[in-house]
Amino acid sequence: MKQLSAMRWAAQEDAAMMVKRLGELVSCESPPGSIPHLTACADLVAGWGEAVLGRPARRVVRDGLPHLLWSAPDQRVLLLGHFDTVWPAGTIRRWPFAVTDGTATGPGVCDMKAGIVQMFAALGLVADTSRVGVLLTCDEESGSVTSRSLIERQALRSGAVLVCEASTPEGALKVARKGGSVYRITAHGRAAHAGVEPQRGINATVEVAHQILTVQALASPSEGTSVTPTLLAAGTTTNTVPETAALSVDVRAWTRDELDRVDRSIRGLVTRLPGAALSVGGGINRYPLTPEVALPLLAAAQAAAKDIGLPPPEGAHAPGASDGNFTGALRVPTLDGLGAVGGGAHARGEYADVRAMPDRAALLAALIERLLAAPS
Structure with missing residues (x-):
């Protein structure tokens, strides 16, 4: 040596x-x-x-x-x-x-x-x-x-x-x-004419807006856990009820238990609008x-x-x-x-x-x- x-x-x-x-x-x-x-x-x-x-x-x-x-x-x-x-x-x-x-x-x-x-x-x-x-x-x-x-x-x-x-x-x-997680939450609705018959549609933008508030509430400042809605995309034209809307979410936590808790909650999200559906992609990237x-x-x-x-x-x-x-x-x-x-x-x-x-x-x-x- x-x-x-x-x-x-x-x-x-x-x-x-x-x-x-x-x-x-x-x-x-x-x-x-x-x-x-x-x-x-x-x-x-x-x-x-x-x-x-x-x-x-x-x-x-x-x-x-x-x-x-x-x-x-x-x-x-x-x-x-x-x-x-x-x-x-x-x-x-x-x-x-x-x-x-x-x-x-x-x-x-x-x-x-x-x-x-x-x-x-x-x-x-x-x-x-x-x-x-x-x-x-x-x-x-x-x-x-x-x-x-x-x-x-x-x-x-x-x-x-x-x-x-x-x-x-x-x-x-x-x-x-x-540790960190990344998710893409997609709301699925039904398209319709926004001016003529919006009532026939299921607005994915409104559905994802509810989900933004829900996932943001999963953060735990006392544990140092952040849950941050980031990228958002929705709709096709200004006169169409959006059929889909997609939200990206960034999660950071000091413990494995916290990442697992948030993961379970995001995978257990429920829709707020009748007839809407949700799909969740991504997950825990690094413990x-x-x-x-x-x-x-x-x-x-x-x-x-x-x-x-x-x-x-x-x-x-x-x-x-x-x-x-x-x-x-x-x-x-x-x-x-x-x-x-x-x-x-x-x-x-x-x-x-x-x-x-x-x-x-x-x-x-x-x-x-x-x-x-x-x-x-």
Whole structure:
């Protein structure tokens, strides 16, 4: 094992390289679902991974989307992340990568391209990566539809999962995340002429209006559970009683029980208008990441920080979800927030602190070394 006290010095020597790579990766756009862009980004990242891991990535292609997997036979640690972003192609021309006074900006710089750069820098500091697996997916921002089973399979054969999503702006690691559900509730009525004989119709817009108020009342502020009606579409023409109306609903909760409660209630909705019908699509997407699966790893991260002379990071609860929700729900020890120190994800103000990158890479490396050295 390398002397951990030397890790910070070694990481500092890589600081300029990390900033250079971050610029390359941010400039290599990876918008959701764009196979040519995602493939080009995978090509770039695959080379970095092979250089530090000493083995090529297996490209797992599902529905054309290229996920990158470096598995290990005895996988004690899995590093997890994603290289897709929320930003559409062409954003980089209007908002190019830049570094000002130690702060990097650009599309995806915090969520989560700086985390990928730090991940590979950290692996370069680890003496033996033969028991470390890496999985980088490319559909996290669109719900991890094609990658979820891959994530879960790799998590179940790992001793611990370290998620390289961003930390809090203060540098805290993430020991809890809300789970989430998405629903599409469709009201089915009967069309009729809105001016001549509206009484012959069953107004789906009115029916869905009742359902909006019903589902909104399922929220529980005391439990931190939000139930938010979002997208709404109804009708065809201004002079026709709407035959269908569709409502999307976003649900977030800290506990599995709360997600299940809301799920049962939404699936049990009843119509208010005679003759109307309801159909419900969607459901629970991610159960919460709960502290009991993360706190032992937080303690290990705090001990690793002390080993290399860094202040021990704190643990934080984050309302947003990540692929760590999947691994935590399987009861696999999972710690999130080991990526960039930054904020503003999904917004034009997105940023990452490049001055923190060497120390965060060293922290990740020290944590990996500590986990590899622990009894299995």
